[in-house]
Amino acid sequence: MKQTVLRKYARLIAQKGVNVQKGQDVIVYCGLDQPKFIELLVDECYKAGARTVKVEFSYQPLRKIHVRHQTVTTMAKVEEWEKARYQHYVDTLPCRIYVESDDPDGMKGINQKKTAKAGQKRYPIIKPYIDKSENKYQWCIAAVPGAAWAKKIFPDLPKGKAIEKLWEAILFTSRVTDDPIAAWCDHNDDLSKRCAYLNSLGIAELHYKGDNGTDLTVGMIPEAMFLGGSETSLKGVTYNPNIPSEECFTSPMRGKAEGIVYATKPLSYNGELIENFSVRFENGKAVEVKADKNQALLEQMISMDEGAAYLGECALIPVNSPINESGILFYNTLFDENASCHLALGMGFTNTIRGYEDKTLEECREMGVNDSMEHVDFMIGYEGLDIDAKTADGKTVPVFRRGKWAF
Numbered sequence: 043m044k045q046t047v048l049r050k051y052a053r054l055i056a057q058k059g060v061n062v063q064k065g066q067d068v069i070v071y072c073g074l075d076q077p078k079f080i081e082l083l084v085d086e087c088y089k090a091g092a093r094t095v096k097v098e099f100s101y102q103p104l105r106k107i108h109v110r111h112q113t114v115t116t117m118a119k120v121e122e123w124e125k126a127r128y129q130h131y132v133d134t135l136p137c138r139i140y141v142e143s144d145d146p147d148g149m150k151g152i153n154q155k156k157t158a159k160a161g162q163k164r165y166p167i168i169k170p171y172i173d174k175s176e177n178k179y180q181w182c183i184a185a186v187p188g189a190a191w192a193k194k195i196f197p198d199l200p201k202g203k204a205i206e207k208l209w210e211a212i213l214f215t216s217r218v219t220d221d222p223i224a225a226w227c228d229h230n231d232d233l234s235k236r237c238a239y240l241n242s243l244g245i246a247e248l249h250y251k252g253d254n255g256t257d258l259t260v261g262m263i264p265e266a267m268f269l270g271g272s273e274t275s276l277k278g279v280t281y282n283p284n285i286p287s288e289e290c291f292t293s294p295m296r297g298k299a300e301g302i303v304y305a306t307k308p309l310s311y312n313g314e315l316i317e318n319f320s321v322r323f324e325n326g327k328a329v330e331v332k333a334d335k336n337q338a339l340l341e342q343m344i345s346m347d348e349g350a351a352y353l354g355e356c357a358l359i360p361v362n363s364p365i366n367e368s369g370i371l372f373y374n375t376l377f378d379e380n381a382s383c384h385l386a387l388g389m390g391f392t393n394t395i396r397g398y399e400d401k402t403l404e405e406c407r408e409m410g411v412n413d414s415m416e417h418v419d420f421m422i423g424y425e426g427l428d429i430d431a432k433t434a435d436g437k438t439v440p441v442f443r444r445g446k447w448a449f
Contacts, residue, residue: 043209049082051184051213054222054285056086059182060137061281064091067136071098075143075188083139092137102148102313109152117156118163128171135179135277142183145190146373149313157312158342165347165415173403177393180281183376185212194373215286215365215377226271226282233270237290239449240268240358240431243439247432248294248356250383254304254426258323260356260385261298263410264434266394268292268358276399286365288380291357293390295410297326299353303385307371307378307421315373316340321387321420327351328387344387349414355386361425361445375419382423383442388416 056062068087072080080097087095109117192204199207217225250258270290274280302322309316319333319340328351331340344351359382365372366381390413392398392406407413429442440448 043206043213045082047213047218048079049086050222051216051218052079052082052086053089054216054218054226055083055139055182055184056090058223058226059184059282059285060087060139060180061279062087062090062092062137062180063279065093066091067134068092068095068139069098069136070095070139070141071100072141072186073143073188074099074101076141076186079186080141083141087137087139102144106149106152109157114156114159114163117160120164120167125167125171128168132171132174135175137179138181140181140183142185142374142376143188143191144313145188146194146310146315147313148190152313154312154314154339154342158346161415162346169415176403177398178276180275180279181283182281182285183283184216184285185374185376187212191374195370211368211370211372215368215380217286217364230271230282233287233290234272236447237268237270240290240441243431244434245431246434247298248441249430249432250301250303250422250427251430252304252422252424252427254306254424255320256301256303256422256427258299258301258303260353261295261326263293263295263395265396265409266292266294266411267396269391269394273393284376284380286377286380288359288363288365289357289384290359291355291391291394293392293394293411294353294356295326296349296352296390296412297410299323299326303422305420305422306382306424308373309418309420310373310375311336311339311343311418314339316343319420323353326353343416343418346388346416347414349412350388350416352387352412352414353385354388354390354412354414354417355384355419357384357386357419358429358441358447359383359423360442360447361423378421379419382421382445383427383429384419384421384423386417386419388412388414388418 084095187205187208192208196204219225248260268290304320317335321328322330328344333340390411395406425445431439431441
């Protein structure tokens with residue numbers, strides 16, 4: 043891939059993704075797959091005005107070794123220096139960039155129960171730091187090709203060609219055109235208008251109906267609104283948390299979901315794939331899950347804490363989105379969730395509440411925003427999905443027909 047094109051992508055992430063402010067610190071979390079691109083990204087962050095840019099590399103095989111040899115107690119322990127680091131992040135609010143490239147099957151064989159237990163013990167210790175930073179800093183998730191990921195998507199191509207093919211797909215779906223910044227301004231404007239229309243309806247419920255068996259009704263929070271594309275932090279900085287992004291999303295009312303929904307794409311969770319699964323809800327809670335592959339992992343996912351079995355997000359994406367029309371199954375949530383409508387189990391977004399900036403996190407959660415250590419998106423959209431909005435004044439308004447916007 044041409045360096046000039048990759049430079050544009052790096053600039054897009056730095057300027058439109060996290061929108062680095064002059065004098066702000068930046069942290070980049072990434073794998074070992076594309077170090078040259080990370081160089082470009084770091085350089086663009088500095089050019090955007092960053093004071094410091096720190097890179098934290100990760101490597102799936104090392105993670106597996108740690109889990110194999112460490113005890114649950116060791117894995118769960120939050121050292122004093124870690125607490126100091128978390129507090130430093132609370133105090134300084136650095137931009138955070140997450141560059142994904144992992145193998146979708148890269149953690150296959152790991153002791154998932156051991157990992158889950160450690161996470162459950164660790165989370166209550168770090169949660170106060172997370173809550174103190176909520177909605178205050180800019181963050182962005184983007185992607186670069188990893189060799190194993192590319193081969194998963196394009197198994198018949200040689201490694202080099204598979205990586206190049208994945209680069210092309212990432213750049214296309216991320217709108218890296220001749221002028222990516224302008225392209226994203228136009229895209230954000232379109233998503234903003236769609237959200238404004240949805241917010242004007244006064245939606246009380248969304249009813250999902252599909253010829254694959256999906257029949258689910260989800261209640262909305264009266265004070266909630268749909269968001270899409272760019273967001274604005276409590277510090278007044280506008281940024282784009284996902285590159286790519288095609289969704290208009292909101293946080294539904296905790297405890298208000300009835301029926302069954304069938305996933306239409308595999309879910310990569312903790313480095314393993316869960317395939318061909320369904321989730322049945324009663325009184326808002328996932329009470330039954332079934333999967334052809336990794337059902338035990340799916341059951342573990344919804345039992346991580348009390349909120350993990352409740353919905354935290356409803357997102358609307360048409361099947362004629364650029365990602366879906368690429369015809370590629372990415373085996374990666376960042377892309378697959380933006381190819382079709384999805385739901386998320388676990389934590390909801392407090393910034394979907396109107397006037398959230400004048401409310402505490404606790405007040406937003408009391409209004410119905412779900413809280414959890416988890417936030418797991420799974421895809422439910424396809425050409426056979428219809429969605430109706432039932433409004434507070436009793437009307438039924440079509441939102442999706444056959445997987446596409448009905449307006």
